[in-house]
Amino acid sequence: MISADIKSHSDSIYRYWGKANASAEDVPQYHLLPYHCLDVAAVGHRLLSQQSRLAQDIAEFLQIDTDQLRQMFVFALLLHDLGKFAAAFQGLKQFPDSPLISYENCPPYDAKNARHDMLGAVLLFQLFERRLLDLEQDLALADDDDSEDFLFLLLDISMGHHGKPIQRSTDKVEQKRFFQSYCREKDLLAAADFIKQVYCLIPVNWPTELLYQRDWLDRFKQISWQLAGMAVLSDWLGSDSSIFNYQDSPESLADYWISALSRAEQAVAKTELFKPLAINGFDSVAQQFGFSPSPLQRWAELVVIDGPGQLFILEDVTGAGKTEAALALTHRMMALGHADGFYFGLPTMATSNAMYKRVANHYRKMYRKEGAAAPSLVLAHGANKMDEEYQASIGEPELVPYHLDDNYAREDESTSSFCNQWLADSRKKALLAPVGVGTIDQALLAILPRKHQVLRLLGLHRKVLIFDEVHSADSYMLELLDDLLQMHLRQGGSAILLSATLSTMQRSKLCQSWQQAAHIAQPQIPQNFNFPLTTHVSANGYFNETEMNSRPEVSRELAVEFVHSEADCVDLLVNAAQENQCVVWVRNSVKDALRAYEAVVEQLGTEENVLLFHSRFVLGDRKRIEDKVLAIFGKASMAKDRAGKILICTQVFQESLDADADLMISDLCPIDDLIQRAGRLHRHTRNAQRQYQAGITEHRPAPLLLVHCPEWQDEPKVDWLSRQFRDTEAVYRSPGKLWLGLRILRELGAIRMPLQARQLIEAVYGENAREQIPDSLTDKHLLAVSKDRQMQGAANQQKIQWELGYNQASAIHWFDDSIEISTRFSDLEYVEVLVLRSTNAGSLEPLIGDTKYPVALSTVKLEKRKTADCLAIIPEHLEAQVRALSERFPAIKFLQCWLPELDSNFSYCSQKGVVKMQNEEVQ
Numbered sequence: 001m002i003s004a005d006i007k008s009h010s011d012s013i014y015r016y017w018g019k020a021n022a023s024a025e026d027v028p029q030y031h032l033l034p035y036h037c038l039d040v041a042a043v044g045h046r047l048l049s050q051q052s053r054l055a056q057d058i059a060e061f062l063q064i065d066t067d068q069l070r071q072m073f074v075f076a077l078l079l080h081d082l083g084k085f086a087a088a089f090q091g092l093k094q095f096p097d098s099p100l101i102s103y104e105n106c107p108p109y110d111a112k113n114a115r116h117d118m119l120g121a122v123l124l125f126q127l128f129e130r131r132l133l134d135l136e137q138d139l140a141l142a143d144d145d146d147s148e149d150f151l152f153l154l155l156d157i158s159m160g161h162h163g164k165p166i167q168r169s170t171d172k173v174e175q176k177r178f179f180q181s182y183c184r185e186k187d188l189l190a191a192a193d194f195i196k197q198v199y200c201l202i203p204v205n206w207p208t209e210l211l212y213q214r215d216w217l218d219r220f221k222q223i224s225w226q227l228a229g230m231a232v233l234s235d236w237l238g239s240d241s242s243i244f245n246y247q248d249s250p251e252s253l254a255d256y257w258i259s260a261l262s263r264a265e266q267a268v269a270k271t272e273l274f275k276p277l278a279i280n281g282f283d284s285v286a287q288q289f290g291f292s293p294s295p296l297q298r299w300a301e302l303v304v305i306d307g308p309g310q311l312f313i314l315e316d317v318t319g320a321g322k323t324e325a326a327l328a329l330t331h332r333m334m335a336l337g338h339a340d341g342f343y344f345g346l347p348t349m350a351t352s353n354a355m356y357k358r359v360a361n362h363y364r365k366m367y368r369k370e371g372a373a374a375p376s377l378v379l380a381h382g383a384n385k386m387d388e389e390y391q392a393s394i395g396e397p398e399l400v401p402y403h404l405d406d407n408y409a410r411e412d413e414s415t416s417s418f419c420n421q422w423l424a425d426s427r428k429k430a431l432l433a434p435v436g437v438g439t440i441d442q443a444l445l446a447i448l449p450r451k452h453q454v455l456r457l458l459g460l461h462r463k464v465l466i467f468d469e470v471h472s473a474d475s476y477m478l479e480l481l482d483d484l485l486q487m488h489l490r491q492g493g494s495a496i497l498l499s500a501t502l503s504t505m506q507r508s509k510l511c512q513s514w515q516q517a518a519h520i521a522q523p524q525i526p527q528n529f530n531f532p533l534t535t536h537v538s539a540n541g542y543f544n545e546t547e548m549n550s551r552p553e554v555s556r557e558l559a560v561e562f563v564h565s566e567a568d569c570v571d572l573l574v575n576a577a578q579e580n581q582c583v584v585w586v587r588n589s590v591k592d593a594l595r596a597y598e599a600v601v602e603q604l605g606t607e608e609n610v611l612l613f614h615s616r617f618v619l620g621d622r623k624r625i626e627d628k629v630l631a632i633f634g635k636a637s638m639a640k641d642r643a644g645k646i647l648i649c650t651q652v653f654q655e656s657l658d659a660d661a662d663l664m665i666s667d668l669c670p671i672d673d674l675i676q677r678a679g680r681l682h683r684h685t686r687n688a689q690r691q692y693q694a695g696i697t698e699h700r701p702a703p704l705l706l707v708h709c710p711e712w713q714d715e716p717k718v719d720w721l722s723r724q725f726r727d728t729e730a731v732y733r734s735p736g737k738l739w740l741g742l743r744i745l746r747e748l749g750a751i752r753m754p755l756q757a758r759q760l761i762e763a764v765y766g767e768n769a770r771e772q773i774p775d776s777l778t779d780k781h782l783l784a785v786s787k788d789r790q791m792q793g794a795a796n797q798q799k800i801q802w803e804l805g806y807n808q809a810s811a812i813h814w815f816d817d818s819i820e821i822s823t824r825f826s827d828l829e830y831v832e833v834l835v836l837r838s839t840n841a842g843s844l845e846p847l848i849g850d851t852k853y854p855v856a857l858s859t860v861k862l863e864k865r866k867t868a869d870c871l872a873i874i875p876e877h878l879e880a881q882v883r884a885l886s887e888r889f890p891a892i893k894f895l896q897c898w899l900p901e902l903d904s905n906f907s908y909c910s911q912k913g914v915v916k917m918q919n920e921e922v923q
Contacts, residue, residue, distance in 0.1 A: 046265060081117075156806055229455050311538075313507055560705050613648070
């Protein structure tokens with residue numbers, strides 16, 4: 001409510017600028033600071049309207065009404081740029097002949113140690129210290145330390161609007177030093193005058209009975225993360241100068257506030273964010289997807305959903321319809337009003353691409369078009385711009401880039417610069433879109449202390465998280481996933497986890513964490529060891545495990561035999577290819593794959609029908625090879641495509657491709673990985689012409705999985721694995737687990753899914769499996785266990801202490817966007833390397849001559865110590881050409897440039913990738 005008597009204004013607050021034009025030709029040259037603060041507050045007022053589900057959820061959680069919540073939030077936003085009253089900031093720009101304040105001996109601005117957002121806290125602290133701001137008279141709060149502490153807690157939310165919490169010291173001596181170094185007395189008086197005026201304009205009905213209750217303050221700290229995300233968004237939208245035009249002449253705050261509210265409506269409407277989306281009612285799987293439901297999908301149609309906060313774990317074999325079951329559950333939760341959208345996270349970019357195509361064909365059926373906005377679907381990973389189907393789609397939301405304001409200083413960019421950079425990256429933007437598909441990493445970044453983390457977290461509000469192949473998470477990622485799920489539940493979210501090979505221990509950990517986050521007094525532990533299985537945990541205390549049946553057509557039996565030498569593997573591949581089969585050998589390291597490729601090519605005498613696929617190719621070649629592999633091994637491939645083709649590959653094959661081999665050899669690997677690899681053997685039923693045909697009896701001979709492994713030993717020696725499989729032990733660490741997996745395979749003689757799925761997994765990962773490891777392999781297993789604990793510890797070091805609220809102390813370090821925080825553990829450091837080539841004209845160009853994305857397509861990630869650091873550096877006489885290239889492609893400055901033709905140790909070719917010379921392949 002605007003106070004009717006607010007008609008006049010004090011001149012002092014209108015002598016400070018808040019935003020400056022980047023172009024000298026634009027008029028006006030600056031936007032007055034009070035008006036920018038009102039612009040941002042008006043956007044926050046609009047975003048937290050009474051109709052906002054986020055506002056309703058937060059207000060209910062805090063046990064206050066939405067008006068009180070909105071008033072507190074708007075007050076915080078009014079002070080978000082209080083630090084711009086500081087003399088050091090005002091001295092950054094000079095506007096000759098303007099009425100703006102001027103200083104003699106203006107203090108220098110320090111964007112690294114005393115940015116304007118942190119200076120806001122300095123000014124506020126001094127206002128209280130000098131009694132220039134009276135809590136009771138000026139802000140209608142009790143005049144005590146508790147009120148002051150709460151105000152700083154509230155303003156942490158808005159002053160951290162550049163994506164990270166501000167560094168706020170409570171030391172009086174340090175605060176005074178900062179003030180004397182960067183501010184002047186008249187700045188303090190102007191800041192006090194501004195606070196008093198805006199509070200009179202937009203007063204707050206404080207929930208005074210709650211402000212001093214510890215439990216309520218803990219609740220406020222919990223929701224401070226969502227409010228901080230709203231503050232960032234409010235600042236972005238309120239900085240859109242195409243709507244909030246620059247104004248350099250004073251008018252009353254009351255009059256300006258009315259116009260700011262009107263403009264805020266336009267700013268929010270300009271984006272897709274928070275537009276109401278009408279959800280269609282869910283009918284049935286048959287109606288939604290056009291086929292009869294599998295047992296799992298039928299369960300998804302009928303299971304009771306008792307509110308938000310649902311966790312579903314769906315375990316079934318590949319091809320059982322887990323994706324459709326997850327989408328059916330998601331649609332039902334949305335139709336019941338428990339969610340507005342979803343994010344589908346997968347382990348790799350390639351699987352994300354494939355899932356994007358599946359979701360794109362279906363998700364619009366979830367939303368009604370009449371009178372509502374068309375929802376957007378965003379593909380979220382680093383190479384999405386190279387995905388042609390995604391680029392051809394019309395789903396990506398248009399968040400229009402802003403007119404650029406002038407940057408304040410080298411390390412203090414303007415809001416419009418932040419916003420444009422962030423929205424240009426669809427990996428980040430996807431979490432704000434109603435529907436997103438991408439890697440699981442993009443969601444995990446919402447719970448890591450990285451700049452704009454709160455925006456990611458805000459984007460997950462009222463979404464269902466669907467994560468596929470959760471078994472592929474190592475100890476590090478599982479620890480982060482556990483934290484993400486708990487935080488997601490605390491903000492009312494739901495999750496669906498899919499797997500074909502989840503261990504009981506992993507399932508138990510996930511279930512208990514969910515119940516812990518829901519504060520369930522007596523959490524239940526999973527007891528059912530059957531497979532397929534659904535596990536349903538509700539925040540309301542419901543817990544159920546339901547045994548499932550798989551569709552007969554996806555039940556499989558793969559005979560397993562064992563091969564003990566590389567030479568025998570090469571012979572088997574060549575003989576099968578000569579019988580017109582298409583065959584795959586999945587190796588555990590790039591080095592092993594390169595050696596196998598050379599051996600096969602040598603025996604065949606040609607490279608024509610042999611493909612090599614691993615991670616050491618530049619993205620352009622990797623994508624080309626992936627497309628070729630799918631053309632040969634994919635569902636639509638024909639006999640003429642497949643005949644006589646050999647693929648040598650690494651784990652990228654098991655993680656990424658919907659491929660189908662006639663014969664497969666796999667290096668010995670953990671049993672869950674082996675099951676995933678085996679899923680690409682006779683994956684699609686084929687007729688006598690080797691053409692895919694659904695619902696028929698397979699015409700090929702019974703499938704056979706060949707496992708390349710050491711000779712079996714009941715009592716293995718300590719070097720049982722490393723003697724012949726050195727790289728395998730380096731990758732998987734515990735020879736004991738591989739020995740257990742080999743033992744159960746020998747015992748069963750086949751992989752029978754789903755009949756023996758649980759037996760296979762629990763033989764290696766079960767509670768008592770460790771006791772079965774031979775003594776000779778125990779020490780190495782314990783080292784692997786120690787490494788797992790190290791990974792868990794590393795993940796815990798990265799975690800945010802949510803209970804402290806949105807402030808600097810909630811994490812050991814807060815990182816900028818330019819600093820990579822890994823969501824996956826690695827002992828090794830990796831470097832992005834840009835591969836260059838010389839042109840006939842003597843200039844340097846990216847290796848892949850693509851017209852749109854040459855840099856991205858010419859980049860490869862290499863291990864730093866053994867590879868990237870050993871590459872030849874660009875010679876001095878070519879440095880000028882690299883600089884010229886960087887001017888055309890600014891992203892190059894973040895990459896290591898390499899010109900293979902001048903390197904005597906390493907080379908690059910499109911068939912093999914990065915290779916060490918003299919046949920000593922990359923490690």
